[in-house]
Amino acid sequence: MAVTVGLLVLGAGAVGAMRAATRLDRLHVRTDAAWAALDAALCRRARVVRGAEGSAALRRAVDAALLAGSDAALRTGAAGREEVENELGRVLAILDRRGLEPARAGRLADAEQRVVIARRVYNDAVRDTLALRSHRMVRWLRLAGTAAAPRYFEIAEPESSHDGLELDGAGA
Amino acid sequence: MVCPYSLATPGGVQAHVLGLAKGLRGLGHQVEVLAPATTGSSLPEFVTPAGRAVGVPYNGSVAPLAFGPVAVNRARRWLRDHDFDVLHLHEPDSPSLSLIALALADRPVVATFHFATVRSWALAAAHGLLQPTMEKITARIAVSPLARRVQVECLGGDAVEIPNGVDVSYFARAQPLPGYPRAGGTVGFVGRFGEPRKGMPVLLAALRRLARTRPDLRLLVVGHGDGTALRRAAGPALASRLRVLGAVGDEGKAAVLASVDVLCVPAIGGESFGIVLSEAMAAGTPVVASDLDAFRLVLDGGRAGVLVSTGSPAALSAALDDLLGDPERRVALAAAGRRRAATWDWPVVARRVVQVYETAVAADPRRLAAGVAPFVAAGAGSRRYRPG
Numbered sequence: 001m002a003v004t005v006g007l008l009v010l011g012a013g014a015v016g017a018m019r020a021a022t023r024l025d026r027l028h029v030r031t032d033a034a035w036a037a038l039d040a041a042l043c044r045r046a047r048v049v050r051g052a053e054g055s056a057a058l059r060r061a062v063d064a065a066l067l068a069g070s071d072a073a074l075r076t077g078a079a080g081r082e083e084v085e086n087e088l089g090r091v092l093a094i095l096d097r098r099g100l101e102p103a104r105a106g107r108l109a110d111a112e113q114r115v116v117i118a119r120r121v122y123n124d125a126v127r128d129t130l131a132l133r134s135h136r137m138v139r140w141l142r143l144a145g146t147a148a149a150p151r152y153f154e155i156a157e158p159e160s161s162h163d164g165l166e167l168d169g170a171g172a
Numbered sequence: 173m174v175c176p177y178s179l180a181t182p183g184g185v186q187a188h189v190l191g192l193a194k195g196l197r198g199l200g201h202q203v204e205v206l207a208p209a210t211t212g213s214s215l216p217e218f219v220t221p222a223g224r225a226v227g228v229p230y231n232g233s234v235a236p237l238a239f240g241p242v243a244v245n246r247a248r249r250w251l252r253d254h255d256f257d258v259l260h261l262h263e264p265d266s267p268s269l270s271l272i273a274l275a276l277a278d279r280p281v282v283a284t285f286h287f288a289t290v291r292s293w294a295l296a297a298a299h300g301l302l303q304p305t306m307e308k309i310t311a312r313i314a315v316s317p318l319a320r321r322v323q324v325e326c327l328g329g330d331a332v333e334i335p336n337g338v339d340v341s342y343f344a345r346a347q348p349l350p351g352y353p354r355a356g357g358t359v360g361f362v363g364r365f366g367e368p369r370k371g372m373p374v375l376l377a378a379l380r381r382l383a384r385t386r387p388d389l390r391l392l393v394v395g396h397g398d399g400t401a402l403r404r405a406a407g408p409a410l411a412s413r414l415r416v417l418g419a420v421g422d423e424g425k426a427a428v429l430a431s432v433d434v435l436c437v438p439a440i441g442g443e444s445f446g447i448v449l450s451e452a453m454a455a456g457t458p459v460v461a462s463d464l465d466a467f468r469l470v471l472d473g474g475r476a477g478v479l480v481s482t483g484s485p486a487a488l489s490a491a492l493d494d495l496l497g498d499p500e501r502r503v504a505l506a507a508a509g510r511r512r513a514a515t516w517d518w519p520v521v522a523r524r525v526v527q528v529y530e531t532a533v534a535a536d537p538r539r540l541a542a543g544v545a546p547f548v549a550a551g552a553g554s555r556r557y558r559p560g
Contacts, residue, residue: 029537037535
């Protein structure tokens, strides 16, 4: 009798562990795919900036070394990337867009909006992954294996992302 | 797109889904909508009915949801019949078609969250059970900073803010009802006037005060509710000043907005956005509304409309009195409202939604597995989507 109950409990535990492992696997894949999309969006923003070399206003504002730095960070990976992308974002935030021709300004705004969206998508994937990894069962059974825990991508967002609806005081 | 609420019942989410679908089609995308509805009701051709809806008390009102074996079958068939690039679900954490579609989904999912109130305890308790399904969502959209905050604080996700759209030209070119605008002043109310949180009792109390100094003032009421009960609640003094048109549909609503001097939205809570405010602004009708967070955001902190203390008949009557006696201010507010509403025109909002679709497609794990480079949009209109 006790053996039967014991086996049932073990069986249920095994099923639970398998489900968690499958979920975790799916989440790691989701996070990788989301990073690919974020990477693409950041690259696109950098390309639009670089492509605007004809614009004197943008040339003045964006340091050539900064762009070279973002190229290097692309090769080295996520760690240096946040810093470089943040710096680019900071420069773009204080840029006076009236000096740009409308089509270019439009492409830049579009690229920035896509970075915001891609970052949300990526951070959501990271959050779900970290949440599951912190479950007791996942930790004890080391279901995450040797996969490194994903990190949030933290960069400042342009104010225009609020689309005219701003909470007074603290941003959302 | 999946709409969780029956299209036969008017509501913000339903209007949003249909408006967005039309906006996306206007941009050249192929859109299909699945929603509770019975076959035979007059629906746009891109809507697939998914069975009858049952009224479920939810979020302060009764939500017409469809949830059960029939709904599951219809959803499964609909997903199988169409090869969607993106599945766009509205309110997928409610026990509805959206949740069913989410459970069945096998492609990128974009979820839009409309509400800013924290959900029922039942859902909170089911959070653990729902979590594996919610992990299938690729990208989230919230219609306001408030709705987004609920995501971040209570539901473990972040969201892109894209406001509710409005069909600007539809409301801007609507003709007033015969006999309107009329001297003496007309105040409008649009909404479910029998529902306490919509604030009709506050408006009635405010009008009782105003009636003394403005004998020709009238209240024009549009929306679902019991007109007889409303007249009873108004009392003999006010009942003669009420004109209750009832549920008149979009055309009637647009005509009423074009007819009144001021739209009053005295809601006392539970609002995430306030679509009727944006509709009035598109129509060029000045708005007086309660100082709820959502309305404050929509009315740009009081620059595009008048905000009054929530639940205060005294404040409301004072504000209405001021505005009715100041035609220049009404003109200025109408202009500010129109400018603001232009940023919410459906083509503008639909383009922002397409940006989210494109990001969701770029973040599709199947694309990664197939070794395809992430999709990077070359520009607006460069790719036609099949959102469902």
